Amino acid sequence: MRETDFIGGFAKGLKVIEAFDEAKPRLTISDVSKETGLDRATARRCLLTLAELGYAAYDGKFFQLTPKILRLGHAYLSATPLPRLVQPYLDQLSDKVGQSASASVLDGTEIVYVARAAQKRVMSINLMPGSRLPAYCASMGRVLLAALPEAEARAILEASDRRANTPFTKTDPDVLMEEFARVRRQGFAVIDQELEIGLCSIALPLENARGRVVAALNIGAPAAHAAAGEMVERYLPAMREVQAALRQVLA
Amino acid sequence: MRETDFIGGFAKGLKVIEAFDEAKPRLTISDVSKETGLDRATARRCLLTLAELGYAAYDGKFFQLTPKILRLGHAYLSATPLPRLVQPYLDQLSDKVGQSASASVLDGTEIVYVARAAQKRVMSINLMPGSRLPAYCASMGRVLLAALPEAEARAILEASDRRANTPFTKTDPDVLMEEFARVRRQGFAVIDQELEIGLCSIALPLENARGRVVAALNIGAPAAHAAAGEMVERYLPAMREVQAALRQVLA
Incomplete structure (x- = not known):
């Protein structure tokens, strides 16, 4: 890629959007500058552009994102066949076993939910398509990391903020790499309260x-x-059926 | 806003992201140029920038969005208190009445789902946070349009692509404006198969x-x-309770 093919203003603007999150829903120009590392003038222009286009609201001091911003994420969810193809299988599986079923993909050090059939909420957080969890301590993350070349999986682990969410969380890269090898051998991953008690x-x-x-x-x-010990016996057979059915469906 | 405060490349890039959707998940440079009205060179630079940053994948001919793009929409969903505040009430309401409960806000001519507690799927489309429906023919859209100054509501109706989705769909702006007046008087809106039979x-x-x-x-x-005639009696009382409870919660 030639440098002239890169639109710096676009890249900076996307960085500014990502500066907003749960802990920082309303940001001043200075906040965004600090958060993104962009200089104040650039942060200001990005924010004013977002406001002008209706992606952000501005009260003279604070900026906050508007629902229009959801068009951007929705472009992926509606444009990607995966969520649409998987959803009916998740619905059936979730009904059958009476627990929540989800599908996710890897994005950097995180998994991103692309489809979900929820039963009664059991986690403290509300998961939905677009939600993210750290890959190293989530069962889907383990499966996705185990599918990568070992060097790549290790690089992602090294780049991960590996906290012990609970006393059971595995955080040591070597221990996790062994875990991935086991996941590959057995074809599935089980997490026992490593994300949340x-x-x-x-x-x-x-x-x-x-x-x-x-x-x-x-x-x-x-x-x-x-x-955790009972999950394999209880849920794996129904999950294997979905896995086999989707192998035909996913082109 | 001064013109120099506007980052054209950022605005164009956002337009390019929105060019992708369910009907057009994979786009060439020419497709994007046609879809957005941007010239080919600009469309190309926007797409290459997205690919360079990992928001899009490029196979040499087609571009498609990656899950990283979900970070942008998620910035809104996680940064906005509304979905988080409303979700537990939706869960309770949905359990109580045994039907799906949702919350949405207005974005242009559409409503955007910000939270949802789903029971068995009854619609042909799968709704989730970020999903959109035309406001004029959705019950939440009627309520949100009815809350606007009349001139504003009418302008949105005029800008809407008012299709008769079913033989019951109201599409005439005058009829819809009368409907909004009724919604204001009675405090709720009922839709009888106007979106889907x-x-x-x-x-x-x-x-x-x-x-x-x-x-x-x-x-x-x-x-x-x-x-439709039974919905008021069956569901309105429980919905009124949620309305009253949330009046205290929504700052």
């Missing part, structure tokens, strides 16, 4: 017709409903 | 503590479960 989950890879892993499928359940 | 819904406005309408709340149900 009281939550277990099981995940397996979704492959396309050519055998490429294109997403992960999981079932999450309260540890009180199904201890 | 077999689907009825009822919506009411969610106001903040200062009485400003900040979103709409709805329950959608198969016409076979609850005819």
